Amino acid sequence: MNILLVGVGGQGTILASKVLTEVAMDSGLEVKMSEIHGMAQRGGSVVTQIKIGKEIFSPLIEKGEADIIVAFEQLEALRWLEYLKPQGAMVINTQIIEPVPVIMGKAQYPQEIVEKIKDKVERVIAIDALKCAVECGNPKVSNVVMIGVLAKKMDFPQEVWLKSLEKKVPAAYLETNLKAFAKGYEQG
């Protein structure tokens, strides 16, 4: 199983990847996870690559190899689409974060990204994770909403996800996070 988490620095993809790898490890599977740190904090594109299975060699996912792409932002969904298997699933947070060339008026933010991806890919779920997160009481948990959607798309039992979430988020925020997870799970 090859999963790509893509987004913009600061969107919380790292927590999502920690929860997912914990779930896979807990289920006795081999895991490799790769992410380049460095420029991530300065608003650049970020990607986390996660491979789960019985035996894994390369930690990297190449074009046409991802089973699931979880895109935390629309433009990033478009950017990484090529990496999806033709039969793969794409989960898109409809949030828009404009990159600097767009902000400066030097480039256009493409229109109707979700529709265009739906034309190519059968299994697309688009969700306003930011809105869901606000409804749960904290805009910061939109990443956990996305984890919820992803959980529904994968075969691991829900308890394993909840256990992993409990381990990875501070106790003080657990309740909001569980709410966010449930909200995503419902829509997955």
Place this chain on the structure above:
Amino acid sequence: MKVLLSGNEAIARGAYEAGVKVAVGYPGTPSTEILENIVNYQEVYAQWSPNEKVAFEVAIGASIAGGRALVTMKHVGVNVAADPLFTFSYTGVNGGLVLISADDPGMHSSQNEQDNRRYAKFAKIPVLEPSDSQDAKDFVGEAYKISEKFDTPVMLRITTRIAHSQTTVQCAEPQEQTIKAYEKQPQKYVMIPAYARSRHVVVEERLQKLTEFAKDTSLNKLELRDKKFGIITSGICYQYVKEAFPEASILKLGLTFPLNQEYIKEFADQVEKLYIVEELEPFLEEAVSLMGIEVTGKALFPVIGEISASQIKEKIEQDLGLKDTTTSKIGVEDLPAAPGRPPVLCPGCPHRAVFYTLKKLKLTVAGDIGCYTLGALPPLEALDSCICMGASIGNALGMEKANPELAGKVVAVIGDSTFFHSGITGLVDMVYNKGRGTVLVLDNRTTAMTGHQQHPGTGKTLQGEAIDAVNIAAIAKAVGVKRVIEVDPFDLPRLEEVIKEETASPETSLIIAKRPCALLTKNNKNTTVAIDEEKCVNCKQCLALGCPAIALRDGRVTLNAAICTGCNLCAQVCRVGAIKKAGDDLE
């Protein structure tokens, strides 16, 4: 127990298990997290040094004194540490010494992509290359054994994908390492020519012994399968090769210098065709070719950037005339191209003010390396050069000496961590040789670029313990700079005035633009600015700041209050007073 660790975490663990006494380094992607993780093992003394040369020298001292020493840096750091490295190769060790060189093929966050295995060969020391985190941890232990057995420093060379990929690791109990007895041995450790001559002989003999050792070390692994072709590889490329050809015969080299001819020949003789897959330089290929073995390597694979599993599959299948088995992909040709998302200076970054002003004053700017290098990108585009850490000051001096027209128009821009790293000697040069340049130290109280490490000027150690901060202004004065001025970069008019005055003055000046990095003060966020749409004439002057919090939306300048930090730069830049300062009451 099996745990998921990045290569860097695994190296930290390996050092702990090997009983390392002293671990030292200077931050640099992708090596930084090694020391940041070693802090978790209180048995190991760990510290940041101001630069890699000093770090290496501290490690040498620890080794001579009898403790095992670890020294970590990114690939270009080894350039800085090369001087002690080459001569320490002659003296050899007392306690084992392992140098971690973290190379960055593909330049994910570096200014070049040199292959540091060449350094190991040049300095005549062994180099080990792990292929995953388990290897990374285990090889640290092996490296110490080799270091002490053969009396040599050892390089452990990793690449970004090893450093930053997490794979499962079986941990072991730490060994109790006692400090070796210290004995004064001038013939071994005092490298005057008379003693060094005899040490050079020892180095050559050592290399012979290591070449023997390379014949049957368990660091190398032979996987004999289909004999139609065989692949010699190392490091992360081993994983790519397995991904591409799980059924191929593979010689996985963990020790990539020196190689043993007999061992390599034995493998070559068993396969019909031999390939070498390695990123960057043809390091293994040259060594194997010199053995008189026919091999294909860089004829198929680039010396530039990273290699991928699919590329290996495609190139070798093509070369062997096999049919193409690459995977099918979703066609994206008809979709709009996704605009790039380059990194930018954060909203509220104090560096922005300086570059805005330098551009406005049309100065020539010798740059340096850090977050502030982002000042080179549009719309600020304020840098004229960026070569290596510490280069800005020397560059600025050279510019004015070569081209008198530039005198009084050149400034050097350098970060605080970079100033301590290698800016001080440049400043001495400028004073000594009567430079009239202006040096701007962008003192954001941290090493921001690599993830906010402490440095001598922050007042804290690697462990966060409070110490007396080393004072930049006092250093400048001590080396003879008479004009030393401190300014808050968020006071734009004052900043501009100071830069004008100092560039006009006929002697060396140093301006300290002091203001903490916006990410350090993120939690005490004050109010945001506000744009008065009535007053705004849409002149777009504020956009020239390149702040991600101000965007052009439907042709109008708009504020993204969610990320605005209220630094007030835009309010100072606006000519019609349409931007209300943070903290002022809104009407």
